[in-house]
Amino acid sequence: MSDLRLLAMDKDDLDIVSAHMQDSVFKAPDIAWDAKHQQFSVAVNRFVWEKSDRRAKGHERRRALLVFKRVQAVRSLGVSRGNDEAVHALLAIRFEQKGEGPDGTIELTLAGDAAISLDVECIEAQLADTGGAWETTNRPDHA
Template sequence: MHKPEPIRLIALDEDDLKLISSMLQDAVTTIGDIRFEAAARRLTVTLNRYRWEAPGERVRCGLQLGGVMSVQSRRLRREARRAVVELLALSFEPGEAPGGTVVFTFAGGGDLRASVECVDAVLADLTAPWPTPRTPGHED
């Protein structure tokens, strides 16, 4: 059986970001694995991604946004660094072209909003995959 290669994706526009969003649906992370470096204008999130392309597996991956001017969160407590959150989707809200806001929508109603100069995102798998007994499910 052929195993899919590690994911390495770049997003430079809203359509590209939609592809990355689909790859990250149901990824889990902790609050402590979300890092904004204001001086570098970079937001980095490491997650355990469910491998929809190889069901029954997860892999550690990194998502990095460049050109980030500010980050705001709602219903995500920064001091709860070990709290686990599940990413449902990434989206882009256009602003003054080519900028806008990349929105991370988490289960339970939390979100993270990164104001960006433009869409500049990279997603990369960082580890070998491992088996997981649980397949994410969604209520209709």
């Protein structure tokens, strides 16, 4: 299967990116915020839901990069930049529009009541697989 590459320019697009990013894991050093260029990125180990079969014994993860552009501010709750070994699991990505315009807040909801909030001018996100796949026997379960 070829590498995944997605572009999100509206809420519906972002919902698709969220579905592909569900259960991705990362550590604090994988996060980058470039205020000058208004860009936030996170490198993750993405669970490959599009190839997952509940009955299969083997599943897949891939290294991927999620980039948000036109980011004006970043806030986090429960994500310690001082703890490089803590693993964070992404549950969902949601957009809350502020008013009539395209600006709003993108929230990355993480396990353990943690979150990263991005104040954005508009939705502009890219998700791309950046490395080969590896097998995992662990399939996330949301029962």
